[in-house]
Amino acid sequence: MFKPIFEKLGRDKTIIVIFVLLIFDLVLFGYIFFGTSAEPGVYFLDVGQGDSELIVLPGGVEILIDGGPSNGRALAELADILPFTDRYIDLVAMTHAELDHFGGLISIMNRYKIGAFLWNEVKGQSLALRDLEKVINGNKVKGIVLKTGDKIKYQNSVINVLSPGQEKFKDINENSLVFNLVYKDTNFLFTGDIGKRVEELIKDKTGKIDVLKVAHHGSKYSSSAEFLNIIQPKVAVIEVGENSYGHPTEETLERLKQIGASIFRTDKHGTIKVIPKNNTVEVFYH
Amino acid sequence: MKPHQVFFSTTLFFLLGVFFKSLGASSLIILFVLAVAGTFLFLWKLKNKKAFLWLSFLSLFVFLGALYYTAHDLRFKNINIFFDKEIEFFGVVVNNPTIKDECREFAFELDKPLKGKILVKTSKYPKFEYGDQLKIKGRIRKPKFKGYRDYLAGKGISGVAYFPEIKLVGAGGGSPIKSVLYSIRNRMNESFQKVLPPLEAAFLNGLTFGGYSGMTKDFKIAMKESGTTHLVALSGYNISIIIWVVLGIFVYFFNRRISFILTGLFIAAFVVMTGAEASVIRAAIMGILVLVADRSGRFYDMKNALIFSAFLMTLQNPKVLLFDVGFQLSFLAVLGIVYLKPALQKLIKMKETPGFLSWRDNLFTTASAQLMVLPILVLNFDTFSSISLLANVIILELIPITMTLGFVIGFVSLISYYLSLIFGWFTAILLYFETGVIKFFAGISPSLDLNFNLTGLIFYYLIIVGLIWTVTLRKEYV
Numbered sequence: 092m093f094k095p096i097f098e099k100l101g102r103d104k105t106i107i108v109i110f111v112l113l114i115f116d117l118v119l120f121g122y123i124f125f126g127t128s129a130e131p132g133v134y135f136l137d138v139g140q141g142d143s144e145l146i147v148l149p150g151g152v153e154i155l156i157d158g159g160p161s162n163g164r165a166l167a168e169l170a171d172i173l174p175f176t177d178r179y180i181d182l183v184a185m186t187h188a189e190l191d192h193f194g195g196l197i198s199i200m201n202r203y204k205i206g207a208f209l210w211n212e213v214k215g216q217s218l219a220l221r222d223l224e225k226v227i228n229g230n231k232v233k234g235i236v237l238k239t240g241d242k243i244k245y246q247n248s249v250i251n252v253l254s255p256g257q258e259k260f261k262d263i264n265e266n267s268l269v270f271n272l273v274y275k276d277t278n279f280l281f282t283g284d285i286g287k288r289v290e291e292l293i294k295d296k297t298g299k300i301d302v303l304k305v306a307h308h309g310s311k312y313s314s315s316a317e318f319l320n321i322i323q324p325k326v327a328v329i330e331v332g333e334n335s336y337g338h339p340t341e342e343t344l345e346r347l348k349q350i351g352a353s354i355f356r357t358d359k360h361g362t363i364k365v366i367p368k369n370n371t372v373e374v375f376y377h
Numbered sequence: 378m379k380p381h382q383v384f385f386s387t388t389l390f391f392l393l394g395v396f397f398k399s400l401g402a403s404s405l406i407i408l409f410v411l412a413v414a415g416t417f418l419f420l421w422k423l424k425n426k427k428a429f430l431w432l433s434f435l436s437l438f439v440f441l442g443a444l445y446y447t448a449h450d451l452r453f454k455n456i457n458i459f460f461d462k463e464i465e466f467f468g469v470v471v472n473n474p475t476i477k478d479e480c481r482e483f484a485f486e487l488d489k490p491l492k493g494k495i496l497v498k499t500s501k502y503p504k505f506e507y508g509d510q511l512k513i514k515g516r517i518r519k520p521k522f523k524g525y526r527d528y529l530a531g532k533g534i535s536g537v538a539y540f541p542e543i544k545l546v547g548a549g550g551g552s553p554i555k556s557v558l559y560s561i562r563n564r565m566n567e568s569f570q571k572v573l574p575p576l577e578a579a580f581l582n583g584l585t586f587g588g589y590s591g592m593t594k595d596f597k598i599a600m601k602e603s604g605t606t607h608l609v610a611l612s613g614y615n616i617s618i619i620i621w622v623v624l625g626i627f628v629y630f631f632n633r634r635i636s637f638i639l640t641g642l643f644i645a646a647f648v649v650m651t652g653a654e655a656s657v658i659r660a661a662i663m664g665i666l667v668l669v670a671d672r673s674g675r676f677y678d679m680k681n682a683l684i685f686s687a688f689l690m691t692l693q694n695p696k697v698l699l700f701d702v703g704f705q706l707s708f709l710a711v712l713g714i715v716y717l718k719p720a721l722q723k724l725i726k727m728k729e730t731p732g733f734l735s736w737r738d739n740l741f742t743t744a745s746a747q748l749m750v751l752p753i754l755v756l757n758f759d760t761f762s763s764i765s766l767l768a769n770v771i772i773l774e775l776i777p778i779t780m781t782l783g784f785v786i787g788f789v790s791l792i793s794y795y796l797s798l799i800f801g802w803f804t805a806i807l808l809y810f811e812t813g814v815i816k817f818f819a820g821i822s823p824s825l826d827l828n829f830n831l832t833g834l835i836f837y838y839l840i841i842v843g844l845i846w847t848v849t850l851r852k853e854y855v
Contacts, residue, residue, distance in 0.1 A: 161479065162479045167574070
C-alpha cells in the first residue's frame, strides 16, 4: 500500500511526510492528554530581582500575580510550566506599578490572551507603564480595580483582597495589592512590596498562614517580628535576585528563622512549586 | 586585456588603496604603487605583453582608493558633539532598535546645533521606535575600547550615551518606507513570540531576520561554543534560501521576467527591513547578481560578482573593509564555498550523491567556509569551535524548512492567529531540535587554544591558496 507513495515521492520526501504526520499526532494527543492547564499549585517564578507568582487552582483556572522585571524570564518560566497549547491566562494581577513587578507582563500579554487585568489604580513614576497600557488597550483586556474586601471565588478556592483600601499611601510600595488565597485547606499570603505600616493594618484579617510570599524581596522594613508572630507562616518564600539593596536582609532572615518558618529563595532554589496536599504542603524546586 | 579583467584589476587596486589607507599606512601606498607599477613595466619590457602595461597603469587606482577613504573620513569627522559633558540634545531614532542583554539600543542622529550620529543604550521599556523624535539629557562618551570604537565607526557612530534621561517629543520623523518595512518586521517578530516559546522565537527571529534580539546570554554563548552563531548572522546562505523560496512562489503566479523583478524588489525591501547590515547587503547583492546573470544568460563570473559587491559596499562606507569583521567573515566564507569546496571535494573522495537532505553537501560547505574564516575568527573572538562541523551538519539540513515556516508564520499571522499557531507547532518541533543540538554540542565542546599572528595568518592563507591551486591544476592534467 505504501510502496507506490514511497516510489512517487522518493525517500527524502517520504521521510518528511511521515515526520510531519507524526508531529501532528503528537500535538493532537498532547492536547487531548495534557489539556490546556498546568498542574494545580502555586509557582513562585525565578525571575531574578522581582516578583512573579502563578496560581493554578484546582479546575485549571490560572492567575498570575506580577510578571517580574522586563528580562523575559517570567515569560520563559510560564512557557515552561504551562502546556505548549495553552495560550490563555484567566487573570493577571499587578500588585503595584513598579518595573520589577510589571516589566515582564508586557511580553507575557503579547503571547497570552488575558481574561482580565487586576490592579490598584495607582500609576506611580515608571514611564514603562505606558507600554503596558498600550498592550492592555491594544488587546482589549478588561481592567478591574481591586480594593480591600473584594473576593475572587472559583469552586472551593477563594482569594480575599486585604489591601489597599480607599485611601492611598504616598509610598507606592505600601499600595500593593495583598492577596490571601485559601486553596483547599491551605492559607497563602501574597504581600507585594508592603512594609510594616500595611502589615499592621492586615495582621488580624488572615488568621494563621501556611505559605507566605515574603514582602519586598526580604527588605528589613517589611516582615516585622510582630506581624510574623501573628500569622506564623510555616513556609516562607523570598523572591529575590542579584541586587544592590542587600535583599534579602539578615534581619528579615533572622526574624523568619525565629518563628520557625522553612525559608525558600528563588535566587537559591530557582522556581519554587508549592502543592497543597491533605492538610500539608509539598515544596518542589530544582 | 578583456573588459572583465580590466574591471577586476581596477576594482582590486582601488580596494587595496582603501585597505592600506585604513591601516593608516600612507607612505606604504606610494611604495606599493611604485613597486607594482615598476614590476609590471619590467614584465612588459621582458615579455612584451600588453596586459602588463595595462596593469602597470591600473595600479594607479590604489591612489584613488586611498583618496576616497580620506574624503569619506573627512566627512565622517565633520561632527559636532560635546563629549563627556552632561548636556541636553534633540534628534531622531534612525534605525530599528534592538534588544541586547535586556537593554534597548538604537542609533540616534543629532539635531542642530550638534551634528553626528550616536548610539543610545537604554532600558527595555519605555519602548522607542524608528523615527521617534527625542529629547535626551545625559553624557555622550567616546567608546573606550578600540575594537568597539572601530566597530561603531564602521556604522558612522562616534559616541555612546548610556541610560540617559529620554523624553519623547514627536514621532514619524524618518522615511515612511523604512517605517513601514520596520513595522512589518516587528509585527512578524511579535508573531513568533506569540506562537513560540521565548528562546525558540528569538532563534527563529535570528534565522529569518538576523540578530540576537531577545536571546539569553547563555544561548549566545552556546551558539558560540558550538560554532553555530553564523546561523543568525543572516549570511548569503540565508538570503539564498529566501531568494529561491520567493522566486519559487512568484514563478508560480507570474512569468519569469516579472518574477525576477518582483524577487529583486522583495530582496531589496528585505535588506532594508533587516537594518541593512554589511553581510546582508553583500549577500543580497550576490543573490541579485546571480538572478541578473541568469536572466541575461551571460556567463556569471563569481570572481567579478564578489569584487563588485565589495566595491559597492566600500563605496558606501570604506570603513567596512578593515573594521567590519562581519564583512570580512562573509566574504571569506563565500570565497571558501566557491573555491575551496570544489577542491576539498576532489581531494576527499566521497560518494557524489548529496545524501539524506543533502548532508554530504552541507558537510563540505561548512568545512570549506569554516576553514576559510578560522584565522579571522580566532583573531577577533579568540574562539574556534572544534565541534562546529558536526553541529552544523546536523542542523543545516533543517534550516531552509525552518526559515520557510518562519516566514509562513509571519504572513499567516496577519490573517489569523489560530492558523499561525498550527504552523507554530511544526516550527516549534524543528526549533526545539535545533536549539537542543546547539546546547548539547556547546556542553561537550572542548575549548581549543589557537593563536594567530600576522605571519601565521599570511602563512595559513598561502597554504589554502596553494591547496586550491594544486588540486585545481591537477584536475586539468588528469
